Amino acid sequence: xxxxxxxxxxxxxxxxxxxxxxxxxxxxxxxxxxxxxxxxxxxxxxxxxxxxxxxxxxxxxxxxxxxxxxxxxxxxxxxxxxxxxxxxxxxxxxxxxxxxxxxxxxxxxxxxxxxxxxxxxxxxxxxxxxxxxxxxxxxxxxxxxxxxxxxxxxxxxxxxxxxxxxxxxxxxxxxxxxxxxxxxxxxxxxxxxxxxxxxxxxxxxxxxxxxxxxxxxxxxxxxxxxxxxxxxxxxxxxxxxxxxxxxxxxxxxxxxxxxxxxxxxxxxxxxxxxxxxxxxxxxxxxxxxxxxxxxxxxxxxxxxxxxxxxxxxxxxxxxxxxxxxxxxxxxxxxxxxxxxxxxxxxxxxxxxxxxxxxxxxxxxxxxxxxxx
Amino acid sequence: xxxxxxxxxxxxxxxxxxxxxxxxxxxxxxxxxxxxxxxxxxxxxxxxxxxxxxxxxxxxxxxxxxxxxxxxxxxxxxx
Ligand code: SF4
Numbered sequence: 001x002x003x004x005x006x007x008x009x010x011x012x013x014x015x016x017x018x019x020x021x022x023x024x025x026x027x028x029x030x031x032x033x034x035x036x037x038x039x040x041x042x043x044x045x046x047x048x049x050x051x052x053x054x055x056x057x058x059x060x061x062x063x064x065x066x067x068x069x070x071x072x073x074x075x076x077x078x079x080x081x082x083x084x085x086x087x088x089x090x091x092x093x094x095x096x097x098x099x100x101x102x103x104x105x106x107x108x109x110x111x112x113x114x115x116x117x118x119x120x121x122x123x124x125x126x127x128x129x130x131x132x133x134x135x136x137x138x139x140x141x142x143x144x145x146x147x148x149x150x151x152x153x154x155x156x157x158x159x160x161x162x163x164x165x166x167x168x169x170x171x172x173x174x175x176x177x178x179x180x181x182x183x184x185x186x187x188x189x190x191x192x193x194x195x196x197x198x199x200x201x202x203x204x205x206x207x208x209x210x211x212x213x214x215x216x217x218x219x220x221x222x223x224x225x226x227x228x229x230x231x232x233x234x235x236x237x238x239x240x241x242x243x244x245x246x247x248x249x250x251x252x253x254x255x256x257x258x259x260x261x262x263x264x265x266x267x268x269x270x271x272x273x274x275x276x277x278x279x280x281x282x283x284x285x286x287x288x289x290x291x292x293x294x295x296x297x298x299x300x301x302x303x304x305x306x307x308x309x310x311x312x313x314x315x316x317x318x319x320x321x322x323x324x325x326x327x328x329x330x331x332x333x334x335x336x337x338x339x340x341x342x343x344x345x346x347x348x349x350x351x352x353x354x355x356x357x358x359x360x361x362x363x364x365x366x367x368x369x370x371x372x
Numbered sequence: 373x374x375x376x377x378x379x380x381x382x383x384x385x386x387x388x389x390x391x392x393x394x395x396x397x398x399x400x401x402x403x404x405x406x407x408x409x410x411x412x413x414x415x416x417x418x419x420x421x422x423x424x425x426x427x428x429x430x431x432x433x434x435x436x437x438x439x440x441x442x443x444x445x446x447x448x449x450x451x
Contacts, residue, residue, distance in 0.1 A: 008438045038375040091422075119423025121405065141422075144376065147408055148424040151390075159388060196376045199419060199427045222375065251433035252376075252419055258426050261408045351375075 009223030010046070018228040019051050022235055029055040030238050031187050032231060033180070033323055035173055036194030037064030037351030038222055044360040046224045056231065059187065059323035060356075062176055062279060063194055065141045066093045066349035067321065069169045070275040071309035074099040074345075077138055077167055079304045081107045081114050086302075087130060089123040090138035092116040093349040096342060100309050120145075120152040120166075127156070127164035136298045139166040143197045146170055146287060147261035150268035153289070153296050165298040168288055171274055173197050174205045175285035181213040185324060190234035192220040192227070195249040200265075202257025206245045214243045221249040268293055277345055278311075278318030312337075315344035320353050327357040334358055376419035378429055379404070381412055395420060 008014075034040055040060045043049050049058050062068050078099045081088035088104070095104040095116065108114040113133075117123050120137050127135035139149045149166065156164045173194060180186055193206055198219045206217045216237035220230030229248045237244060247253055265287070274286025289297045314332040319325040327333050327346070337343040339355050346352035350359070379395035384406060386392065391406040395418065405424045406412050418425035 008434075014438075014442060118402075121423050144421045144426070147426060148405070148422045151405065151407065151424065155388065155390065196419070196421065199376065251430045251437060252427050258408055260410070261426060264408075 009221070009225040011225065015051070015224050015228060018225060018232060019053075022056070022228065022232050023053050025232075025236055025239055026053055026055055027239060029057065030189050030235060031057045031059055032190045032192065032234050033059040033061045033188040034192040034194075034220070034227070034230075035061035035063040035177065036192075036197070037061075037067065037349065037353070037356075038196065039192060039194065039220065039227060040064075040353050041351055041356045042222050042224065042227060044356040047360070048224060048227055052231070056235070058231075060320070060326075060353040061180070061191075061323065062276060062321040063142065063173065063197075064346070064349050064351040064353075065145070065169070065171060066091075066097060067317065067345040067352045068171055068276040068279065069094070069097070069140050069345070070277050071100060071311060072275065072306070073167065073169045074103075074277075075307045075309055076299065076304045077104065078102060078107055080136055080167065080298060080302050081112045082110070083134075083302065085133050087113045087115060087126055087133050087135045088138070089115050089117045089126060089135060091118075091140070093351075094138055094140065096339075096348045097345050098312070098342060098348075100307050120148050121155075124152055124155055124159075124161060124164060127161050128159070131163060133163060134301075135164050136302075137164070137166045138169070140169045142171055142173060142194070143200045143265075146265045146269065147200060147258070150264045153268045153293050154264065156296055157293070162295075165296050165301045166289070167298040168269075169274075170269065170287035171276065172271075172285055172287065174209060175282050176276070177206075177209055177217075178213075179279075179282045179285070180322065181209070181215065183322070185322070188215070188323060190216045190238055191218070192230040192234065193217050193245075195219055195221040195226070195253055198247075198249070198253045198257065200258050200261050202255050203245055203247060203253065204255060204257075210243050210245045216243050217245045219245070219247045219249050219253050221252065276321070278315075278321045312343040317344035317346040317354065320346055327354040330354070376421045376426065378417055378419055381406070381414050381416050381418060381425075384412075384414060393418075393425070395425070 123137040269287035347354040379397040383394040
């Protein structure tokens with residue numbers, strides 16, 4: 001697939017045709033959630049929400065790992081990163097995420113050795129090059145980063161890199177969908193499943209969810225045409241009253257997913273309850289290191305004090321992550337809270353709903369739409 | 373980091389027991405681990421997440437999807 005082909009999925013004429021197709025089958029309002037923050041970003045970037053008929057409400061889901069990593073873990077990261085002889089490594093997005101007091105940037109400004117890495121493998125390399133230091137990697141992410149992180153643990157073991165550990169904050173999508181659907185406040189009638197999560201896990205996990213809760217779930221990609229196709233298929237099912245799992249991203253996703261990756265994940269990690277920032281504990285919604293790999297677990301290697309985590313009282317990101325409010329309904333949005341000065345985690349990452357709204361629609365009226 | 377980035381495999385080699393590759397992301401070259409895509413070969417397009425290729429992108433499927441979408445758009449124009 002060359003770049004021309006990739007851009008084919010952005011073709012204006014095809015995008016408009018798809019929107020008209022959606023309009024044709026639509027008879028009443030529907031609320032659809034895109035789980036993945038990457039899709040939220042694309043929807044705002046390409047203005048897809050403005051193109052769609054008014055009857056379709058897109059509810060932005062909690063699929064941004066930077067946004068949902070718990071305050072408690074961010075506070076632990078800040079403590080570990082402040083220790084002497086520690087090199088703390090993280091994806092760049094995490095550096096600005098506010099903890100109870102300060103962020104990783106402020107730790108770095110005070111002299112802490114905090115380094116941005118592109119891959120956990122870079123972190124391992126740093127550990128090899130600095131044998132007298134403890135190198136800790138902030139292993140956040142959904143199912144998409146788990147294969148990389150799991151492989152790094154196996155590599156650390158194979159290469160006997162003992163000064164390496166991970167602060168693990170893995171979260172999984174299917175339990176979050178269940179939690180959203182089980183909530184008494186739920187308004188979501190259909191889901192776009194995150195295409196890249198499904199590249200790893202396949203989409204077999206969604207079949208029992210779709211039938212139990214009677215919701216259509218469509219595996220969807222990230223280009224404008226992909227997203228519109230996902231929405232179209234969900235709308236078609238909603239109009240017909242069906243609730244199947246469909247794959248609208250077949251150039252990448254298969255039903256069973258990447259089996260070697262799933263094997264390595266389950267060798268290294270086991271399911272655990274996980275606290276989602278702004279949402280609370282979702283049972284069996286995360287992965288932690290198995291006891292066999294306990295020595296690579298930063299939480300067990302370093303003593304940290306538990307701090308009573310405090311969110312900014314203004315921040316309503318919890319409601320936004322559950323689809324109950326939109327970013328522009330927050331009093332601090334764009335004024336006290338900006339990407340340069342975020343009060344909540346959803347304003348930090350480009351995959352966060354507040355940041356996406358800030359970047360692409362702060363000049364437009366909050367809920368204006370135009371018609372094609 | 374959740375967004376996989378598509379790139380083309382330029383070279384495949386081994387390093388520390390892992391299958392690694394040089395990948396071209398539209399002119400930017402980076403190393404990626406190819407252990408999870410044992411079928412991938414030079415010239416294939418892979419989707420890379422935080423330094424790990426997790427899928428070979430099916431060119432055929434991509435072409436088919438696009439062709440189908442174009443057909444629909446043409447049909448619409450005609451109607
Ligand atoms: S705009 Fe800022 S303060 Fe308001 S909900 Fe979003 S992150 Fe929180």
